[in-house]
Amino acid sequence: MSDILVDINKMHFQRGGRVIYDSISLQVKKGGITAVMGPSGIGKTTLLKVIGGQLYPDSGEVLFQGENIHQMSRKRLYDVRRKMSMLFQSGALFTNISVFDNVAFPLREHTKLAETVIETIVLLKLEAVGLRGAAHLMPNELSGGMARRAALARAIALDPDMIMYDEPFAGQDPISMGVLVKLIKELNSALGLTSIVVTHDVKEVLTIADYAYIMADKRIIGAGTPEEIRNSSSELVQQFLQGNADGPVPFHFPAQSMQETFMGTKS
Amino acid sequence: MNWLISLGASTLSRLSAIGNASLMLWGALFAVPRLKNISLIIQQVYVVGVQSLLIIIVSGLFIGMVIALQGYTILVNYGAEGSLGPMVALSLLRELGPVVTALLFAGRAGSALTAEIGLMKATEQLSSLEMMAVDPLRRIIAPRFWAGVISMPLLALIFSAIGILGGHLVGVDWLGVDSGSYWSIMQSTVEWDKDVINGVIKSIVFALVVVWIALYKGYDAIPTSEGISKATTETVVFSSLAILGIDFVLTALMFGIN
16 A cells, blocks of 8 residues: 555646646655645645645645545545544634533544543543643633644544644744644654644744645745755755745745836836 | 626626525535434524524514504594504514514624624634534534524514514503404404415515525625625625515515405
8 A cells, every 4th residue: 555645746726816836746655744834825724725625726636545535525525534634723613612522523423422432532632632621611711822732632533544734833832832843743653643734833843744845936846854955955945944034035025116116117 | 898897797706606605505405404403403593593582572562562553543533443453463464573573683693693604714613614524514504594494483473472462552551442352353354374374484485585695694704804794794784685675575476466
């Protein structure tokens, strides 16, 4: 059996007339942590939604365990989605039910387990993310970092094969960020998961990733192990890693020349 | 030329919106109800129905009182104040019960449904349901849809009943119309199938339309605070216009041709 879990082949995607991906290809290896990095607004979240079958590419194919996600029947897609999980940037917890019920939600929807068994599973999952004591709280009583950890507990409730993390470190204080980095790494090895981490927090993710892709300008501009990425000779990659304000990715959004804008003449 | 292009574009976008709304309705109507979903429907009946009771009861009472007062001042000129009972009852059962209930329902429950679904979309809760392999149409939309369709006819009947009592309060207890004639002429005039059932049919149709508009507007809202505010407003405006327009058509079909 192939050790590739997700295989994206020459995928082209556009939205509202704007091209988001111009024929990109990437592979996610089973059992590893694959990082997809890139500046904000490049469509990293969109990539996860395409893999999850929520959005359809214009051309190219996205295979999950060798099956084309976008050619499946709805029923098959729902079956496949039970094997994948996604941690949304906001956590996306259901705000009208407690943390406990949020984590129990997928179990109650998809299994016929007795309530006592569900309670044990939920408390164990919450223990794994350090929130067993917060089971009775409502989502609006949690801090941003805690909400994300609670959502992570919900994401692993059904023991998926793969988790997709959408900007897991965005807007986190250093401690929460450290906790999340540790959790992603530990859960991945302890549960035998495959993880895709989409982020722009380069330093954090490169410490745990097995393989990384850097996206910019509708394409993949760099790929390799964290070591290879750090030593890349590409100016674009280096600009991204070092966070330079100007470089191949320009500081200015494309616009008319200054002369043209202010003087009404062409230079 | 530009206006022609924009006319075409807006027609196309409207058509595609109607198509999307129909697909959503189809999904909600035919989401096979599971045993688990029954409790979700009951929960929603509480939210959209039971929690609307107060506004329905108070409005029904005052509207019944006003009709009795207005009716009395006209009927008494012809010595026909004995017909106050059927006047109040028929106005409420045929028209005001279903229509005013639907308008109040659109404002009270319809706007809340749109805002709730819109915010669920904005906070990625609908997306996360999809990713958990749970169909949002079945889990979120369908229970709300059916709860609305169940609640509104009941609310309209309660509205009419309270209105008739309000009419009694003003007409009989205050203005001195004979209580016996208020009730007995009402009983002999109001027909079960023509008046009561037609009123219920009207409110079922209004319920379908209001809940459909409210849910679709929420589901289709642009997930920003501005988008949700716009969607909520549109729910109330579109539902109200739809109710009044459809009411005329239904009245013409039910009562217009003898």
